[in-house]
Amino acid sequence: MAEPRIVIVGAGPAGVRAAETLVASGVRPIVIDEGGRDGGQIYRRQPEGFRRSYASLYGSEAGRAEDMHRSFDALRDRIDYRPETLAWGIWEKQLHLLQGSRTSAVDFDALIIASGATDRLMPVRGWNRAGVYSMGAAQIALKSQATAIGKRVVFMGSGPLLYLVAAQYSKAGAEVAAVLDTSPFHLRVKALPQLIARPDVLLKGLALTLKLRRGGIEIQTGITPVEIEGRPEIGVETIRFRTSKGKVRTIACDAVALGYHLRPEAQLADLARCEFRFDAQTRQFFPVKDADGRSSVAGVYLAGDGALTLGADAAEVAGRLAALAVLSDLGRQVAGVQVARLRRRLRIFERFRRGIAAAFPWPAGAAAALGEDTVVCRCENITAGELRAAVSDNGAVEINRAKAFSRVGMGRCQGRYCGHAAAEVIAACAGVPVEAVGRIRAQAPVKPLIIGAESDAEQAA
Amino acid sequence: MTSNESGRFRRLGEEGRSRLVFSIDGQPAEGCKGDSLLVAMLMQIRHLRSSEFGDGNRAGFCLMGACQDCWVWTDTGERLRACTTPLAAGMRIATKAPEQAWPSLA
Amino acid sequence: MKPMQADVIVIGGGLMGTAAAFFLRRRGRSVILLERGLVGQQASGVNFGNVRRQGRFLPQLPLANRSREIWGRLKELLGEDAEFLATGHIRVCYDPRQIGVIEAYAQKARDYGLDLELLNANSLKARFGFFGPEAIAGSYSPNDGHANPRLAAPAFGRAAARTGVAVFENTEIISIAKPGDDFQAIAADGRMFSAPIALVTAGAWGGALSRQFEEPVPIAVHGPQMAVTEPLPYRLKPVIGVSTAIPQEVVYLRQVERGNIVFGGGARGPAFADIRRAYAVPGHLGNQLRQIRRLVPALANMRVIRTWSGIESYLPDDIPVMGPSARVSGLYYAFGFCGHGFQLGPGVGDVMAELIDRGSTMTPIEPFHIKRFAVEAARSVSA
Ligand SMILES: Cc1cc2nc3c(=O)[nH]c(=O)nc-3n(C[C@H](O)[C@H](O)[C@H](O)COP(=O)(O)OP(=O)(O)OC[C@H]3O[C@@H](n4cnc5c(N)ncnc54)[C@H](O)[C@@H]3O)c2cc1C
Ligand SMILES: Cc1cc2nc3c(=O)[nH]c(=O)nc-3n(C[C@H](O)[C@H](O)[C@H](O)COP(=O)(O)OP(=O)(O)OC[C@H]3O[C@@H](n4cnc5c(N)ncnc54)[C@H](O)[C@@H]3O)c2cc1C
Ligand code: FES
Numbered sequence: 001m002a003e004p005r006i007v008i009v010g011a012g013p014a015g016v017r018a019a020e021t022l023v024a025s026g027v028r029p030i031v032i033d034e035g036g037r038d039g040g041q042i043y044r045r046q047p048e049g050f051r052r053s054y055a056s057l058y059g060s061e062a063g064r065a066e067d068m069h070r071s072f073d074a075l076r077d078r079i080d081y082r083p084e085t086l087a088w089g090i091w092e093k094q095l096h097l098l099q100g101s102r103t104s105a106v107d108f109d110a111l112i113i114a115s116g117a118t119d120r121l122m123p124v125r126g127w128n129r130a131g132v133y134s135m136g137a138a139q140i141a142l143k144s145q146a147t148a149i150g151k152r153v154v155f156m157g158s159g160p161l162l163y164l165v166a167a168q169y170s171k172a173g174a175e176v177a178a179v180l181d182t183s184p185f186h187l188r189v190k191a192l193p194q195l196i197a198r199p200d201v202l203l204k205g206l207a208l209t210l211k212l213r214r215g216g217i218e219i220q221t222g223i224t225p226v227e228i229e230g231r232p233e234i235g236v237e238t239i240r241f242r243t244s245k246g247k248v249r250t251i252a253c254d255a256v257a258l259g260y261h262l263r264p265e266a267q268l269a270d271l272a273r274c275e276f277r278f279d280a281q282t283r284q285f286f287p288v289k290d291a292d293g294r295s296s297v298a299g300v301y302l303a304g305d306g307a308l309t310l311g312a313d314a315a316e317v318a319g320r321l322a323a324l325a326v327l328s329d330l331g332r333q334v335a336g337v338q339v340a341r342l343r344r345r346l347r348i349f350e351r352f353r354r355g356i357a358a359a360f361p362w363p364a365g366a367a368a369a370l371g372e373d374t375v376v377c378r379c380e381n382i383t384a385g386e387l388r389a390a391v392s393d394n395g396a397v398e399i400n401r402a403k404a405f406s407r408v409g410m411g412r413c414q415g416r417y418c419g420h421a422a423a424e425v426i427a428a429c430a431g432v433p434v435e436a437v438g439r440i441r442a443q444a445p446v447k448p449l450i451i452g453a454e455s456d457a458e459q460a461a
Numbered sequence: 462m463t464s465n466e467s468g469r470f471r472r473l474g475e476e477g478r479s480r481l482v483f484s485i486d487g488q489p490a491e492g493c494k495g496d497s498l499l500v501a502m503l504m505q506i507r508h509l510r511s512s513e514f515g516d517g518n519r520a521g522f523c524l525m526g527a528c529q530d531c532w533v534w535t536d537t538g539e540r541l542r543a544c545t546t547p548l549a550a551g552m553r554i555a556t557k558a559p560e561q562a563w564p565s566l567a
Numbered sequence: 568m569k570p571m572q573a574d575v576i577v578i579g580g581g582l583m584g585t586a587a588a589f590f591l592r593r594r595g596r597s598v599i600l601l602e603r604g605l606v607g608q609q610a611s612g613v614n615f616g617n618v619r620r621q622g623r624f625l626p627q628l629p630l631a632n633r634s635r636e637i638w639g640r641l642k643e644l645l646g647e648d649a650e651f652l653a654t655g656h657i658r659v660c661y662d663p664r665q666i667g668v669i670e671a672y673a674q675k676a677r678d679y680g681l682d683l684e685l686l687n688a689n690s691l692k693a694r695f696g697f698f699g700p701e702a703i704a705g706s707y708s709p710n711d712g713h714a715n716p717r718l719a720a721p722a723f724g725r726a727a728a729r730t731g732v733a734v735f736e737n738t739e740i741i742s743i744a745k746p747g748d749d750f751q752a753i754a755a756d757g758r759m760f761s762a763p764i765a766l767v768t769a770g771a772w773g774g775a776l777s778r779q780f781e782e783p784v785p786i787a788v789h790g791p792q793m794a795v796t797e798p799l800p801y802r803l804k805p806v807i808g809v810s811t812a813i814p815q816e817v818v819y820l821r822q823v824e825r826g827n828i829v830f831g832g833g834a835r836g837p838a839f840a841d842i843r844r845a846y847a848v849p850g851h852l853g854n855q856l857r858q859i860r861r862l863v864p865a866l867a868n869m870r871v872i873r874t875w876s877g878i879e880s881y882l883p884d885d886i887p888v889m890g891p892s893a894r895v896s897g898l899y900y901a902f903g904f905c906g907h908g909f910q911l912g913p914g915v916g917d918v919m920a921e922l923i924d925r926g927s928t929m930t931p932i933e934p935f936h937i938k939r940f941a942v943e944a945a946r947s948v949s950a
Contacts, residue, residue, distance in 0.1 A: 412872050
């Protein structure tokens with residue numbers, strides 16, 4: 001049999017471990033990543049010439065980061081690595097790529113999508129102002145550029161990243177004005193039985209909060225965001241919120257990091273026509289996969305946070321499992337014990353994920369309370385009122401229908417940042433469950449594609 | 462180094478990199494080798510562009526190439542996604558769409 | 568179950584069906600509109616949005632003219648304008664041999680009341696400076712334009728409902744017959760609808776219904792491919808298209824007022840009528856981009872942010888099926904619009920309403936009669 005053509009999208013923890021597993025079996029995969037360097041989100045490498053140590057960059061994860069980068073470096077000449085290459089479309093067994101302004105296509109027998117996640121956002125009045133960033137953005141500014149997103153930063157939202165990034169800022173010498181968590185504290189206690197599935201991570205989380213408090217940083221839980229105030233030309237000036245006790249407070253700041261955990265980058269899976277399922281606990285859709293990462297489409301495999309937000313350690317396990325699934329489906333011998341062990345580990349991560357979701361819930365209810373003039377879709381500047389009009393005047397209940405009428409989700413980001421909130425706004429307005437509203441269908445290109453793009457003759461034959 | 466009060470971002474280390482000169486809307490600006498264009502610009506000014514739909518200035522949002530909020534222009538009309546474009550010496554950046562100067566043809 | 572009764576049942580809630588229902592109601596008929604999914608979700612909701620007359624099959628121009636007149640009155644008729652803009656439409660060519668074709672068309676179109684302005688390379692450059700050097704001539708239709716397909720059919724549907732049409736969405740008609748004086752349409756869930764008159768406006772699925780009356784048509788389905796750019800300052804007002812004999816050179820574009828440039832053309836993708844989906848083919852985008860750069864080079868720096876396709880029905884002679892059935896009295900058809908139906912929609916609705924109401928129409932539609940396929944159908948049956 002000819003050498004199987006295996007393509008991996010993503011050189012984060014999931015993609016790297018998948019590649020490593022394939023290489024160990026004598027296969028040379030193509031590894032595609034739009035980033036210039038490997039590492040993915042969490043183990044993002046800083047630019048050449050930066051000198052911060054692993055310890056200062058990755059904290060408690062320094063060892064893992066170093067191991068990941070070393071593993072990848074060791075793979076370099078045994079894989080076909082294509083950095084700065086975007087996978088923007090899929091047609092049957094062909095993946096369409098963009099590198100600079102050249103397009104090309106590669107044929108595959110098996111495709112492992114390890115595309116990672118982006119922040120999950122719930123709008124708040126004023127979140128379209130300059131100076132409001134996603135939680136991930138705040139972290140990237142620091143990790144990859146040694147900068148803070150502002151001189152005085154408020155961290156608002158929910159989820160573990162809220163505390164982690166605030167602590168990283170504080171440690172790096174940035175001024176953290178406050179940490180505002182929409183999740184009430186008691187949920188954390190309630191979720192302990194699940195969170196204990198990963199005691200080490202739980203302890204790290206507790207230590208973070210403690211460190212922040214010791215540093216004199218104000219932490220508020222159970223808050224309700226009211227508004228990010230400022231001026232159109234200047235951007236953010238203050239943030240207003242209601243405390244758990246119902247008191248309205250204002251804090252001066254010039255930047256806000258905003259985020260409610262993560263959502264998968266599942267466009268490629270969607271374009272490959274993979275099925276999706278609704279997860280009632282986190283109120284979002286995930287692509288369907290089996291325990292090892294097989295999607296509903298033969299030849300397409302899913303691994304890491306791009307399939308299910310289980311975190312970096314789990315992404316490594318999922319990447320290995322997906323590669324083993326590919327090998328086994330190609331008729332190679334795969335060690336059953338190894339698979340069983342990896343699956344067991346993944347189940348632990350899944351329990352922990354449920355705990356996190358329970359402790360830091362997605363604030364679905366906030367959508368119903370968004371003011372009529374609050375922008376929901378930042379790209380197209382569409383307000384909650386305009387979206388609701390598509391529902392109440394034009395009868396749109398399904399999200400793609402509401403998109404067609406209101407333009408919500410029609411902008412450059414393709415609904416990445418407004419899609420989940422828009423679904424909640426529609427559900428609340430129409431009085432239907434959010435799963436009935438559905439999800440925004442992905443449309444190629446996964447990211448904007450230049451008209452000047454010229455196609456390569458490559459067309460791997 | 463280039464700690465600029467009028468800028469939005471703040472540097473927290475990695476000082477001492479070599480400097481790169483570029484310009485924003487014709488004004489001279491300075492960044493460091495290894496800066497993304499977004500960071501270099503936001504060390505100098507408070508925004509990258511303004512929203513097409515009138516709700517004010519924008520300064521990027523995700524910093525990871527996902528939100529597409531940070532597109533700026535070069536003086537020759539190219540578009541650059543500032544958060545994923547490394548700063549290069551001599552870049553001439555515009556914060557306004559050059560097509561605004563196109564005639565309106567009906 | 569007792570069937571629901573009206574004067575007319577209209578099957579298919581695209582632009583044809585909603586417009587026909589709206590105009591039938593204005594003529595005092597009671598109407599039931601039956602739509603399998605949601606109104607205007609298929610071809611009518613995803614097309615390019617061209618409200619173009621020039622370049623059409625000449626005998627179709629009276630219908631297109633009638634439709635154009637309605638486009639200009641949408642606000643008054645429906646209370647909303649579906650973003651219709653009479654920005655003008657311009658067709659250019661690259662091949663000197665095509666100049667003659669354009670000129671001949673302009674000459675003949677005049678007889679149908681469509682005045683086109685011919686432009687040579689110089690006037691093209693002077694007036695529309697954005698064309699690439701290969702564009703050597705063109706013709707300009709000042710009163711054509713474009714509209715928002717996402718809004719048009721739903722606007723007709725809502726206006727129809729407001730004026731008393733019984734609109735049933737999520738109602739798929741699986742069988743239709745005329746057992747006695749009335750047609751009986753049966754929905755997938757068993758509901759029954761009945762009327763002495765039936766109009767089939769089921770787009771790509773029209774053939775499945777006409778077949779139930781033994782009037783099969785050789786319908787083919789394809790997915791024309793569309794794309795849209797990021798928003799730019801609103802500068803390119805007219806709709807632009809290429810006049811050519813070479814299929815891959817076909818490209819057309821329009822800028823919407825918010826600034827995005829919508830474009831389409833070139834190879835069509837597969838459409839799946841059974842699952843009601845058509846997919847944009849990534850491999851088809853490359854040629855479209857090449858053609859866009861050729862047509863308007865200054866767009867080379869812009870970014871495409873989305874591509875899509877839709878299910879359109881085509882007949883071998885590239886003109887629709889429109890008019891009364893050749894076999895069953897009280898039965899009418901308007902489907903199979905071969906990629907040109909958006910512009911025609913309001914006119915088709917108005918003409919079909921007139922035909923049903925009066926028994927005849929002032930607008931000639933004889934070339935579109937389903938009987939042109941009868942011979943072929945008989946042949947294929949006997950073969
Ligand atoms: C901004 C951010 C910060 C985070 N910080 C932390 C943290 O501090 N601690 C923590 O435990 N977890 C963090 N997470 C979660 C963490 O990212 C994941 O658990 C882990 O990185 C998942 O690994 P992965 O391999 O699944 O995806 P990723 O590490 O995200 O890697 C995905 C890779 O795929 C590439 N890619 C995606 N789509 C395409 C495409 N279409 N074409 C080409 N390439 C593509 C991306 O460039 C990326 O390199 C963070 C997540 C985000 C989004
Ligand atoms: C991508 C694309 C671009 C195009 N661009 C242009 C353009 O620029 N200009 C132009 O003039 N034309 C254009 N067209 C063509 C134009 O869109 C169509 O000709 C026109 O919309 C057809 O309208 P319709 O109502 O006949 O069909 P449709 O809009 O498809 O409506 C038919 C309806 O019937 C319903 N239906 C079918 N079967 C049943 C059943 N058994 N029971 C109940 N309901 C049923 C369907 O659900 C559907 O809603 C384009 C088409 C496409 C796909
Ligand atoms: S800031 Fe989001 S793409 Fe650059």
